[in-house]
Amino acid sequence: MRYTIYLGGVILIPLFLCQYKKSKNRDVEKTTAISSDDLMVSEKIALGRALFFDSRLSINNEVSCASCHIPELAFTDGKKVSIGVAGRTTQRNSPSLLNAALLPTVMFDGHLPTLEQQVIVPIQEHVEMDMNMLELIKKLRKVDRYQKAAKQIFNREFDAWVLTRAISAYERSLVSNNSPFDRYCNQKEQGALTESQKNGWKLFSEKLYCTQCHAAPNFTNFEAINNGMYNDFGNDKGRFRIFNDSTDIGKFKVPSLRNIVLTAPYMHDGSLHSLDDVINHYVAGGSSHINKDIRIVPFSLSENERTDLKNFLSSLTDTSYMIDYK
Template structure:
């Protein structure tokens, strides 16, 4: 057989082998940092008793929030605050209700080591992952070395950064589709930026000014959580909490740091006149002292607009 023909046959066999190898592994490309982070996000190995994962509290079908006022950690221990949704967190200047984490990587570490949540010392998490053949191989592929405290949180943060959403009826309306919003939602949008003054705090692309506000849900007794004060120890910060973004807010009930409002309507009714719902709130922002005087129809319109901020991946379908 001519040498040139043998070379072609050999190359053909090598190509076929490569294709079959790709089919066997399911993916011939090495995993990305975000793909490793996604696997870790759903991994109960990162909890002390192997019972929960990050996704147990940050449920994908609910905008990566929880449906309970307080999530249950290991040993069914309730968390101290409501689990917020974690979509659209890229580039935020601080994390958690009290803003104690300055980066997404720092945020990713806290639920793992918190004794009331996943309860696993990070040193033990590193040992577990490096003792696991699959994870040892994955970390070698992604980070060219074993799992460490640093690259575990880097991978988790990389996955969380992929949870950006911008495909809602509102986004299509802004892009020029006049039919993307209902007439009710259009009226609600005008209320949001007008009479209701919602964009005073919920501004920008993700509907948050990334500030901390006291909206009157702290009274030192029945509502004892001092919020940002716990992170700063500044007495002027008592009752201050991070203003959350509103994208996908319709699927992240219940609401507020303590989950005290079960529906969007309850939230709007509160803002309509906080003095009625919590008359003894300490240090409430002065902008909330005057009732909005929204009518029943306006409350419905505003709720319709908030629902229109729901990305299609979370929208309820028949």
């Protein structure tokens, strides 16, 4: 609701609190949120949650999904790149799983169409959980609780179908959309943001070009883009490794900036330690790679503006999901 305030004959119309274009990718049909059967959702989530935290999913019983997707860190792991079984290092930085239900494609390469398909990847990946799927199913069928739940919820033996459906149901339940920014925008709570955060939002959305790719309300356009990280992407060329198309070199899926203060270090390879490093990257306009998006151009920023921008980014934190992890 908007109020018109009369003050000594002068009409003041308070500014719209915040306005953003609805991202085209938000329609539910286009996201992985669709599920063919939504029966017994809470039971599926409970089973998926148990599996997500179960290190028996890895070959040496040491690594679970939650080893690299830690609830307190918005389901990231705080490391530059993730560490799997026997201390093996992956090539990439662990992304947040909050609001995963909204992802039209999964992974930094933006190539997997569903969360269900993704589950199989870390389980079988040599440097992550290094488990053979057939062996894993044999192992987990021996767990009474899992067998019983599979029969009760899916009316079948515990198998890869049950495993992937249950974990994906759990991932879809991970929601974070009640940050101070959301309260300011959606509930029109003026006091939810400080003046500095409001200035930061104005910078982010109007003066700089950040919303072109990190569009509200999800703070991503979900596209794979080259944001000028390197002149030479070395042995991780991003989406190029999937389709071998040279125009894909250096393209990585734009990450959501929700809970960004919890998810350092940043970028696909965790090479930027802090938000200051990230801001320095954009101020400088990135590399001169041929695929660099034309919207990445140098700009200048005063010290006050930098503070406002960082304060705005911190207004995207919502840890109310943590209530389930006390």
